[in-house]
Amino acid sequence: MRISVLAFGLMAATALAGQAHADKLDDIIASGTLRCAVVLDFPPMGSRDENNNPIGFDVDYCNDLAKALGVTAEIVETPFPERIPALMSGRVDVGVASTSDTLERAKTVGMTVPYFAFEMAVTANDKSGIKSFEDMKGKTVGATAGTFEAIALEKSVKEWGVGEFRPYQTQADVFLALSQGQIDATVSTSTVAQANVKSGKFAGISVVGKAPYDIDYVALFTNREEYGLINYLNLFINQQVRTGRYAELYEKWVGGEVPSLSVNGVYR
């Protein structure tokens, strides 16, 4: 009698405790919606089509993830500086937003393994006479505030000790300023550079070469303590590569040689 009461109490307690431990992965599945933070002025990763619908690599990636989870995807547009506030205030569940996985940032959010990798390219105004990365020394240069390349370029300008660095809030503003000649050159991911030059929206600019920065590995992110979800996301990224979906999306949005997501000689 006493044992069965105890057993019952124990069962009730575990059931309750189980309830209280629903994590974010459970919450997403229960709610039926996956809310992704995506940057939509960053073609070809994220942008809008003529009908104003979100499109791009990151948009497709979020849809794939939602499909895997068996829920519907909701794309929440977040400019670069607003990705983290959106996550912290609970407006989004996951960031699929080309976020560079720096150690400094990983103190604040939980990063997955890389899901994409960028190379950096220099795009210059044709009138500036800049033909390579080295020619940027002493010129006025700019990049999108808060990005990997902006941080790297500002550091370069400081090391050169001459010239000026200007961070703009959106990628579109950087290319507008570049095309107007307000800045002489910018460093951006090569995918963005090519997409913008090809778009024809910005006259008088060309991609002139590579920037000697590290490969910019970007990760999905969510709240730091959500191990269950991070675990799931890591496996999802692995499966995207394994099943060939990563290569397929790369071909669809970027084209060319698919960048490797692994670093030689080390485990994650």
Next chain:
Amino acid sequence: MFHYTFHWNQAFKALPQMLDGALVTLQIALLSMAIGLAVAIALTLFRLSGSRILGGFATAWIEVARNTPALFQIYMAHFGLGNFGIHLSPFTSLLVGIAFNNAGYLAENFRGALKAIPDTQARAGRSLGMTSLQAFRLIVMPQMLRVAFLPVTNQMVWAILMTSLGVTVGMNTDLAGITQELNARSFRTFEFFAIAAVIYYVIAKAVTLAARAFASRMFRY
């Protein structure tokens, strides 16, 4: 639902950098007020001049400055002019944008203040043999500035807060610019923005209190 642990000790390391930014903010606000005051007095004179062209110019300036967002004005100073090959640095664009805005609002303040000064003041000046410009400069303007003083300090506070819009034109040395950059680097949004908010509050409050103290000393009857 707020999954965030504050790292204040990390954020406070950046305080000296942010205070340097606050100085730049104050510098832009003061410069924009100096320019704005000069232009506003000119606009007020234009409106009083009776000339259609000058009056129309002043009215157009004031209408645009007061009825469009400051963000738009600053953006136009940078990218709008840039379209015509006029390239202002972020600092200058921000300064021009805010000064433009200030001039519009201050001119309206002056118009209100002028209404409080009876016509007989100017006429009394004229009857003493002053030219109309002398009567304005020596009799009317000092009274106008006195009446408009507190509204002008409000505009100064507004100018300080408007400097935060400089980030949209690539400004990275003022308080908002530095805060944005620190935020981008570390993602510690809430700490840095909270510190920035306190600094803005302290500056704005100090300006208001100083102005009030100054006014109560200067404008005793």
